[in-house]
Amino acid sequence: xxxxxIDTQLGELALHLNIRLPxxxxxxxxxxxxxxxxxxxxxIGGLLTxxxxxxILADEVLFNGxxxxxxxxxxxxxxxxxxxxxxxxxxxxxxxxxxxNKDTDSAHFDRVVKLLGLEHTLxxxxxxxxxxxxxxxxxxxxLLTRPKMLLMDEPLASLDLPRKxxxxxxxxxxxxxxxxxxxxxxxxxxxxxxxxxxMLVLDQGKIIANGPLQEVWDSEQMRPWLDAKxxxxxxxxxxAETHDKYPMTRLALSNDTSLWVNNLSPExxxxxxxxxxxxHVSLCRHSPKQTSIRNIIPVxxxxxxxxxxxxxxxxxxxxxxxxxxxNITPWARDDLQIVVGLSLxxxxxxxxxxxxxxxxxxxxxxxx
Numbered sequence: 542x543x544x545x546x547i548d549t550q551l552g553e554l555a556l557h558l559n560i561r562l563p564x565x566x567x568x569x570x571x572x573x574x575x576x577x578x579x580x581x582x583x584x585i586g587g588l589l590t591x592x593x594x595x596x597i598l599a600d601e602v603l604f605n606g607x608x609x610x611x612x613x614x615x616x617x618x619x620x621x622x623x624x625x626x627x628x629x630x631x632x633x634x635x636x637x638x639x640x641x642n643k644d645t646d647s648a649h650f651d652r653v654v655k656l657l658g659l660e661h662t663l664x665x666x667x668x669x670x671x672x673x674x675x676x677x678x679x680x681x682x683x684l685l686t687r688p689k690m691l692l693m694d695e696p697l698a699s700l701d702l703p704r705k706x707x708x709x710x711x712x713x714x715x716x717x718x719x720x721x722x723x724x725x726x727x728x729x730x731x732x733x734x735x736x737x738x739x740m741l742v743l744d745q746g747k748i749i750a751n752g753p754l755q756e757v758w759d760s761e762q763m764r765p766w767l768d769a770k771x772x773x774x775x776x777x778x779x780x781a782e783t784h785d786k787y788p789m790t791r792l793a794l795s796n797d798t799s800l801w802v803n804n805l806s807p808e809x810x811x812x813x814x815x816x817x818x819x820x821h822v823s824l825c826r827h828s829p830k831q832t833s834i835r836n837i838i839p840v841x842x843x844x845x846x847x848x849x850x851x852x853x854x855x856x857x858x859x860x861x862x863x864x865x866x867x868n869i870t871p872w873a874r875d876d877l878q879i880v881v882g883l884s885l886x887x888x889x890x891x892x893x894x895x896x897x898x899x900x901x902x903x904x905x906x907x908x909x
């Protein structure tokens with residue numbers, strides 16, 4: 542675990558944090574501008590020093606104010622990837638990768654280069670690289686130092702959408718194949734949903750939520766942060782089978798609850814995470830007959846939230862060990878007489894995939 546228990550004053554921002562973050566997968570730090578995201582990873586990396594407290598990476602003390610322990614950045618074995626690649630223009634890709642790298646293990650170099658798909662770029666110079674390629678070089682340079690952890694400060698923020706889609710699968714692959722913990726700062730919820738397994742939410746230097754991605758996403762603390770187009774549910778599913786007649790794939794939520802989507806390539810048994818937007822869910826008292834919507838699933842009302850402006854009502858529904866959110870109007874709520882505990886049927890109009898290798902796909906449920 543990464544243990545952070547610090548207090549510090551940075552200008553007008555006061556950081557009061559006591560958290561433990563996992564040493565596996567990708568942990569996303571989310572918050573609006575000025576929340577303290579970059580300050581936090583600068584403290585972890587040793588670029589800023591807190592006023593008091595301690596930071597422990599696994600079993601190594603990086604900072605302890607009371608004992609006077611402060612490891613400098615170069616002694617922390619933590620890689621850092623900034624928003625801009627910060628490459629040396631007069632060095633080739635190979636030169637940039639090896640800058641500051643004292644490791645002469647050619648097999649490790651070759652593995653990192655292959656992992657990031659940089660084999661064909663080694664003789665090129667930064668001016669000839671795309672934005673996504675530059676960031677991959679920056680990531681490779683950090684990885685070649687054999688870090689215990691990788692810090693990434695909004696690495697996709699300066700990239701256009703095609704370059705973001707190009708880079709996301711590489712980030713997931715790093716965490717999986719190198720088993721390297723990554724702390725990933727972002728203000729983009731779409732990026733976080735595609736990448737992260739754990740999520741920390743900051744607001745003005747304080748912790749709003751911290752835990753597994755799905756748990757935080759479904760929490761009441763996240764509701765104020767999401768506008769109508771972002772309100773959605775994350776569901777764990779397993780690829781079950783392909784329809785024997787139609788190009789459709791069944792995704793199982795449980796033994797008796799499934800979603801049908803347009804045909805997918807992963808083999809049966811593959812675990813995926815899907816996202817369902819709350820605006821794509823409608824509710825019925827009785828199971829509808831002869832409808833074009835293929836996914837009609839029994840649900841139970843857990844909680845009911847009315848928006849501040851009163852224009853819509855958010856309904857939290859229990860579904861096969863997961864939660865499903867639906868946005869409806871106050872009129873619909875009253876007409877259906879929706880209360881906590883009520884059993885209903887949810888019609889799900891579309892489903893999005895969040896796995897990295899499928900991140901650019903948008904799988905729509907059949908309406909025919």
